[in-house]
Amino acid sequence: MDVLKDRRQLRRQATIEEILAAAVKLMARDGVAGMSLSGVARAVGMKPPSLYEYFPSKMALYDALFAQGSAELAAAVRAAGYSTGTDPLTALLAGARAYVGWLVRHPVSAQLLVWRPVPGFEPSPQAFAPSVDLMAETRALLVLAVERGRLLPAAATDDAVLLFTSVIAGVVSQQLANEPLGGAESGRYTRLMDPAMAMWLAQYTP
Structure with missing residues (x-):
């Protein structure tokens, strides 16, 4: 069970890092204040509700x-x-x-x-x-x-x-x-x- 938990944590951390990297790219393109959660979600292939599991707000x-x-x-x-x-x-x-x-x-x-x-x-x-x-x-x-x-x-x-x-x-x-x-x-x-x-x-x- 610990191995499965560790794997889930690693996958979650990898997803978080992917989200952060996508957000930086969007801010470079649209301006820091122009970032949107929906745009970040699209960039990582998620639907916005799924993104909220990682970040509940902008x-x-x-x-x-x-x-x-x-x-x-x-x-x-x-x-x-x-x-x-x-x-x-x-x-x-x-x-x-x-x-x-x-x-x-x-x-x-x-x-x-x-x-x-x-x-x-x-x-x-x-x-x-x-x-x-x-x-x-x-x-x-x-x-x-x-x-x-x-x-x-x-x-x-x-x-x-x-x-x-x-x-x-x-x-x-x-x-x-x-x-x-x-x-x-x-x-x-x-x-x-x-x-x-x-x-x-x-x-x-x-």
Whole structure:
């Protein structure tokens, strides 16, 4: 019985992943807010009532997409060396580059994560948790940089964190809004990531 249960769970998870992938394709074509459950159902060969067994509402599907995107984004940032076990400034810069690069390569997810294109949608605490954890890691790196004398104490304040995230999100938004097909490194705006971070560092460097 456990084997049958595991198989059902695997099939269900595979179907969910297929639905999420189809939703991303439709959002790329029709706009993030233009996605419809009936369109997603048709894309995966389902009737709409069958889709409700996996996602009871359009907002539930958006929430799953947000959760998937935020988790993948956080993983990409950590894979770049975002850790207090390394030099904090090196980690911050590497993480910022990875953050921008992932979002530019995943423009549909970027709109859902960085902008608010769907009226009335707010991610659930569970879907937002990877973003919260990543922000906590950012604060830990800033505190470590201050403790080591690499940055001024003001760098660990709420305002400094807001400015840090605004610089990064601003680069992403400008790139996607003005040159969506530009590369993560050679784009008109993404290539300015390092100078933008240098400006932030100059504000808080002793």
